[in-house]
Amino acid sequence: MGRKFFVGGNWKCNGTGEEVKKIVSMLNEGEVPSDDVVEVVVSPPFVFLPVVKSLLRSDFHVAAQNCWVRKGGAFTGEVSAEMLVNLGIPWVILGHSERRALLNESNEFVGDKVAYALSQGLKVIACVGETLEQRESGSTMAVVAAQTKAIAEQVSNWANVVLAYEPVWAIGTGKVATPAQAQEVHCELRKWLQGNAGAEVAATTRIIYGGSVNGANCKELAAKPDVDGFLVGGASLKPEFIDIIKSATVKKSA
Numbered sequence: 001m002g003r004k005f006f007v008g009g010n011w012k013c014n015g016t017g018e019e020v021k022k023i024v025s026m027l028n029e030g031e032v033p034s035d036d037v038v039e040v041v042v043s044p045p046f047v048f049l050p051v052v053k054s055l056l057r058s059d060f061h062v063a064a065q066n067c068w069v070r071k072g073g074a075f076t077g078e079v080s081a082e083m084l085v086n087l088g089i090p091w092v093i094l095g096h097s098e099r100r101a102l103l104n105e106s107n108e109f110v111g112d113k114v115a116y117a118l119s120q121g122l123k124v125i126a127c128v129g130e131t132l133e134q135r136e137s138g139s140t141m142a143v144v145a146a147q148t149k150a151i152a153e154q155v156s157n158w159a160n161v162v163l164a165y166e167p168v169w170a171i172g173t174g175k176v177a178t179p180a181q182a183q184e185v186h187c188e189l190r191k192w193l194q195g196n197a198g199a200e201v202a203a204t205t206r207i208i209y210g211g212s213v214n215g216a217n218c219k220e221l222a223a224k225p226d227v228d229g230f231l232v233g234g235a236s237l238k239p240e241f242i243d244i245i246k247s248a249t250v251k252k253s254a
């Protein structure tokens with residue numbers, strides 16, 4: 001079966017109550033292809049999840065940006081997977097490079113988080129990606145394969161996993177990977193999945209691209225055969241997010 005195009009909006013640590021409501025209105029008014037064609041998931045900060053979920057159009061869904069690695073309890077400041085499930089939040093982003101770099105989340109820790117979130121019934125957007133130094137030293141594939149391996153070791157059912165390739169050097173920099181660069185890594189990741197998780201998983205798992213995606217560059221990226229959608233940061237707070245969602249039609253007509 002084909003891989004349904006997936007567009008995620010990662011709002012990161014942005015927004016006031018007022019701004020969040022404005023973004024939701026913008027999303028609710030947007031004309032986009034049906035949810036048979038594109039799956040749209042927006043990820044506000046934890047504190048805004050309930051309000052966004054309650055106001056958001058029913059064909060879009062919400063994701064948390066993180067959750068605790070195991071069952072909740074005496075872990076001050078953390079939010080557990082069970083809480084997200086209890087609030088009806090279907091998705092969670094795990095292993096974002098900002099958390100890997102700034103909060104020292106290791107490959108193994110991210111793998112453990114993915115395992116626990118999946119075990120609780122959450123769907124997971126799992127992020128991988130190399131730094132500029134790693135790319136320049138020729139270790140891109142080794143890095144993303146090691147990150148993916150730590151996740152894959154903990155996943156038995158890939159149906160609820162979307163893999164997000166987000167090169168760190170392209171995040172928030174305005175320096176987008178070229179469609180060829182994105183395709184190259186996505187294709188390698190799919191081969192990695194084929195070799196390590198099987199042909200079926202490789203054929204059906206969505207691999208989405210993140211890093212300075214905007215309304216102007218999305219169509220060219222979406223046209224690449226192994227790019228199954230996007231994880232969008234800055235542009236997901238703006239009206240051009242609607243244009244990015246619409247780039248799903250590039251696939252449909254391909």
Ligand SMILES: O=C(CO)COP(=O)(O)O
Nearest residue numbers: 010171172211212233234
């Ligand atoms: O980190 C990202 C999405 O998770 C990408 O962020 P930007 O789109 O702002 O580069």
